[in-house]
Amino acid sequence: MELYTPEYFMNEALKQAKTAFEEGEIPVGAVMVCRNRVIARAYNQTEKLTDVTAHAEILAITSASDSLGAKYLTECELYVTLEPCVMCAGASFWAQLGGIHFAASDPKRGYGRMNENLLHPKTKVSRGLMETEAKELLDAFFRKLRK
Amino acid sequence: MELYTPEYFMNEALKQAKTAFEEGEIPVGAVMVCRNRVIARAYNQTEKLTDVTAHAEILAITSASDSLGAKYLTECELYVTLEPCVMCAGASFWAQLGGIHFAASDPKRGYGRMNENLLHPKTKVSRGLMETEAKELLDAFFRKLRK
Numbered sequence: 001m002e003l004y005t006p007e008y009f010m011n012e013a014l015k016q017a018k019t020a021f022e023e024g025e026i027p028v029g030a031v032m033v034c035r036n037r038v039i040a041r042a043y044n045q046t047e048k049l050t051d052v053t054a055h056a057e058i059l060a061i062t063s064a065s066d067s068l069g070a071k072y073l074t075e076c077e078l079y080v081t082l083e084p085c086v087m088c089a090g091a092s093f094w095a096q097l098g099g100i101h102f103a104a105s106d107p108k109r110g111y112g113r114m115n116e117n118l119l120h121p122k123t124k125v126s127r128g129l130m131e132t133e134a135k136e137l138l139d140a141f142f143r144k145l146r147k
Numbered sequence: 148m149e150l151y152t153p154e155y156f157m158n159e160a161l162k163q164a165k166t167a168f169e170e171g172e173i174p175v176g177a178v179m180v181c182r183n184r185v186i187a188r189a190y191n192q193t194e195k196l197t198d199v200t201a202h203a204e205i206l207a208i209t210s211a212s213d214s215l216g217a218k219y220l221t222e223c224e225l226y227v228t229l230e231p232c233v234m235c236a237g238a239s240f241w242a243q244l245g246g247i248h249f250a251a252s253d254p255k256r257g258y259g260r261m262n263e264n265l266l267h268p269k270t271k272v273s274r275g276l277m278e279t280e281a282k283e284l285l286d287a288f289f290r291k292l293r294k
Contacts, residue, residue: 051209052218052241053200062198071199086265087237094199094234115262118233 004036009079010103010130016043016056017081017137023048027137030056030080032064032073039076040064056080057088061095072096074122081134083110083127089118099124103134151183153226157250157277160226163190163203164284170195174284177203177227179211179220186223187211203227204235208242219243221269228281230257230274236265246271250281 009031016029020043032040042059046052057080064073077099084092084102089111092100100123111118119125156178163176167190179187189206193199204227211220224246231239231249236258239247247270258265266272 046218050216050218051212053205053209053238058200062200065198069197071193071197085237087234090232090234090237091200
């Protein structure tokens with residue numbers, strides 16, 4: 001049995017998103033995987049830190065670079081529960097991320113709505129893994145917010 | 148005599164860029180101005196922090212939000228010595244920046260090369276203020292690097 005599957009990593013990202021949910025943050029979680037090992041975990045903390053840049057992806061990139069002592073994350077793959085925004089896509093470009101796997105799409109704020117590819121040419125992308133779970137968490141958050 | 152002119156603020160950003168230069172960082176500096184007062188100063192620290200997200204603009208936004216206790220910087224204007232990249236444009240979108248003034252253009256990595264406007268619709272932009280000084284500093288840095 002292979003433990004460290006993409007599903008395993010995305011589920012770890014989803015756990016981070018659930019922590020965000022519990023703390024009243026928009027529930028987006030991320031983990032950075034390097035050579036089949038999780039080297040960073042993060043969730044959206046824009047409210048807690050009063051900082052629009054504190055997206056899960058930015059925090060995961062910063063934390064992964066700190067862990068590896070390297071600016072470039074060419075051998076790392078980011079698992080994130082929501083399609084990255086333009087800011088996070090730009091950050092992943094600079095980090096030269098090896099790969100991005102995202103669960104739910106974000107037609108309104110995702111980087112994919114841009115005509116140009118904002119990612120680094122070396123960054124491989126996959127989407128849709130555990131999309132239902134990620135989306136349900138986001139929907140539950142916004143339903144709660146509107147009450 | 149008006150002390151707090153756009154030239155004054157851009158010169159403060161340029162001082163930050165010079166500090167970056169002295170520390171071996173790509174010399175980009177920024178200040179955040181709110182109601183005619185500098186509330187944050189920052190320079191590029193990607194090398195020192197081993198973090199691709201540590202651009203002057205990101206650090207200035209984070210610092211300004213910390214100073215004001217507010218995520219949104221609608222009454223703030225960012226003075227930065229180089230045209231922001233996609234990541235920083237995306238961050239300024241989330242912060243709903245009132246304005247961005249940049250000195251030198253960045254045809255290769257600036258946000259302006261994208262067909263879409265990546266900035267918030269409320270963000271006013273001016274460019275070219277003290278461009279020569281900002282560009283000279285960058286050119287001097289890359290000349291030194293190539294030696």
